Amino acid sequence: MFVRTKQNFYFEELYRRQSQRVFRQYLFILKDRDKAEDFTQDIFLKLTSKLYLFHFESRFVTWLFRVTSNHCFEY
Template identity: 40%
Template structure:
């Protein structure tokens, strides 16, 4: 049996890039993704001995990563809200949606379109966003996503379908708005 330290180091080597990429797709900011990646591996290290073999390490780590991202976003938005009420902003929503878009995987000339796309992705429900990102950006199959999200395969298919429909509608609206300018 491998001791925890070696086991942890092996998991870190195997999954730290995956965790960082998932966090980056969720948060669209390198520093935030690095912070969440650290938090994920602290959690992995601390819960390694409680890991049940019911799911694979990959599924387990995906699950922790998604939960850390969701917690991070909730915390960040509550921080912004406190800041806003101190400053008396007229439009809270506008402020909350101006995240610093910074995704190293996207070429400079595509930054604007990518920022628009991710802005719209960020308006999806938590489950739609998760299913969509895992399916379209991570390229996972519906059975893999169903295991990570602990939902039925048909629920995953439905979430991805609804996410795509919502994105299509919202992007069409956005681009019509830009065309009219």
Template identity: 40%
Template sequence: MTTKDDHIYIDQILNGDANAFAILVDRYKNLVFTLALKMLKNREEAEEASQDTFIKVFKSLHSFKGESKFSTYIYRVAYNTCLDSIKKTKKHQNDMPIDKFTEHQVQTIDNALNTLTEMEYQKSIKDCIALLPEMDGFLLTLYYFEDLSLIEIATVVNLDPNTVKVKLHRSRKKLLTIFKVRLEPEMIAYYEGQRR
């Protein structure tokens, strides 16, 4: 999946080949659905938001200037579509309390998330992320699972990169509170098994 390929299909669509859009939908449908599910926390709403996202992308494709990656453009449309859905249904989750964490503890969570692909706990960690408020889960998913840079995430959520950095830091702290309750015993058992 390359940016160059995306632009080839975009040109074909803009020249009247609607079938080329099916290729882009197929390429990004899982990513869009995953992000929508992180924000909306409801499968049906996420499916609807995903469909709405692709309809909006198709209708506004002529305005895509190629200044960012096409995936970033799609994430931004998906993000805004989910925000609209949240406003419509007035779904607001209570913020989770953040305990005082040391920098070392925050670095530990960072290391754990960065090594997800090497561990068997990916599903458990995704389940923990699903317990976070919409925005926190969305940001962590973009950063750790979609490998977007701070600048790309800032483009998606229309915030300054430094603001995104602060929000990611807070999101990791919130995730650590969930980890401590749900995963810590599992992780301890895993590491003790590794030392034997």
């Protein structure tokens, strides 16, 4: 819905639902709490311009974890 409307409410809901999962994934990979917090913020900023790439070919969480992992490994 955020992709079509650009309304902050939808993005806030996405963040509320998924940010802890993303943070835990980063923490597991990086073993650094501060960096995991920074990366979590970064990925959600990145998502604002990347959500259109999600084409419902998999579960959203699966796609989000792939984007999260790629972001981490690029670092």
